[in-house]
Amino acid sequence: MTVSKTPALDLTKTVRAAARDDTGEGDVLKLGELSELLGYSLKRAQLKVFDDFIHCVAPLQLTPAQFSVLLLLERNPGRNQTEIASTLGILRPNFVSMLDGLESRELCVRMRSTNDRRSHVLMLTDKGHAILARAKKLVATKHETRLNELLGPEKREALLGMLAKIAREF
Amino acid sequence: MTVSKTPALDLTKTVRAAARDDTGEGDVLKLGELSELLGYSLKRAQLKVFDDFIHCVAPLQLTPAQFSVLLLLERNPGRNQTEIASTLGILRPNFVSMLDGLESRELCVRMRSTNDRRSHVLMLTDKGHAILARAKKLVATKHETRLNELLGPEKREALLGMLAKIAREF
DNA sequence: CGATAATTGTTATGCGATATATCAAATGTA
DNA sequence: TACATTTGATATATCGCATAACAATTATCG
Structure with missing residues (x-):
């Protein structure tokens, strides 16, 4: 992104903002080094985003x-099922019941392949x-829009x- | 990660797929709008990061x-337990067995509070x-260092x- | 004060996601 | 032909996460 040319100043701001929980003591617990832990922020953000997604698409x-x-x-x-499941990081046994759910709602169908009669198209x-x-x-209108309002497009x-990149190379 | 099952035989297929990456259908499935879905990238990244964390701290x-x-x-x-658990987004009932595990390994202790004998300090x-x-x-040396090498400090x-911000305001 | 409500830690329990082993049918391969 | 691999499926175990309910303790209020 374009912010890579604003190193020192933005960095300290971000650090202070993220670590602003160590100023003064009170009723609120201090996160401390927890706010610098990538996995921690990653998981809490993921839970929030999933929650919003489910809410937006609830109907x-x-x-x-x-x-x-x-x-x-x-x-x-x-x-076939193997290809779809593995692409999404879903294990084949777990993908079966998932497909059962979608198929029972008539959102998709399994058809025996004519080339390879083991697999389902x-x-x-x-x-x-x-x-x-x-x-x-x-x-698009509810979920992603909200992210744009929070962060801005860039x-x-x-x-x-x-x-x-993390999902790919970490 | 998921592309490692290709036998040596499909080399031609792979080469062809790489040569015409925007036409027709090839060997590799297309993610399409999935790569623009925040929740999708968020979850896959989180799984990778947790995996690396567990590996780094395995000893x-x-x-x-x-x-x-x-x-x-x-x-x-x-x-007390309520304060710690709620700060981490853990429900109190689930925090009990978690503390049992840590306490049985003698990493922490519960002590009845003198002020409020309901709670455990x-x-x-x-x-x-x-x-x-x-x-x-x-x-610090294994996990976060790796992230720095991948993204750079800023x-x-x-x-x-x-x-x-997402975890806080979304 | 005393009756009632609220809090704390705990147990039990259910649900969903995830992981492995195993199987029959179909296909690939030596 | 005989053996190995692949595909979808079943069974099962584990883990994270959620709710209800309970005893002990404390808070609130008439």
Whole structure:
């Protein structure tokens, strides 16, 4: 991002802001070095974001994991369960019940592959496409918009880039 | 991470897929709008970071949650279970077994408060202080160092600041 | 003061996500 | 053909997280 040219000053500000819990004592507990722990902030932020996602998309009753499956099926129709699951970091045994849920709601279908009759070809149904379209709209207008208001577009992009890099290379 | 199962046979496929990365469908599934989803990157990054943390601090057998408890006890000695648990976002019932584990390893102690005999005053033991000191060193030299090498100090601080803001205000 | 409400730690319990072992059917390979 | 691998599935165990309920203690208020 563009802030990489404002090192010293922004750095101290950020440090002080993050560590402002060690000024004065009172009723509130001091986080101390906890606020410098990446995993701690990462997990608390993730919980908040998931919570907001679930709330925003509540009328459609889709969890973040289910939404990610639908998105991946839309973008990659005709793949089998192993491919979809492994791409999302889901173990195959756990993906079975997940698909059961989506299929029972008629959002997607399993069809035996003609090439390889072991595997199931996965596809969204019309209803699945429709629900996904509505979900995307809700996520865009309610969920992601909120992040933009909090961080601004460029910092939001910088954040996404850093998170992707960590997920990829850490 | 998930791409390691490719047998030597699909080399041609992989090469072709890499040569035409924006046309048709190839070997690798496309994430599509998934990479723009904050929650998705957030969760995958968090899993990676926790995994690395556990690996780095493996000789001391401390989970991220346990480490955070020890850190908070060091910084805030004499608090009760409700205060520590709620600060970390842990529900009191679940904090009981967590404390049992730490206390059975003699890393901390519960003492009945003289003011309020309902509550337990929590404190680190000498062993708890020692283990925490060693854990801090491992985290600093192995874990956080790795993040600095990946992002650089200023981007790392920017990331922490944004995550804290999300955890706080989202 | 005394009756009632609230707090603290605890137990029990359920749910969901995650992990491994195992299986039958289908396919690949020596 | 015989053996190994892959795919989807089942069973199962563990862990994190959530709620209800309880005894002991303390706070509140009539």
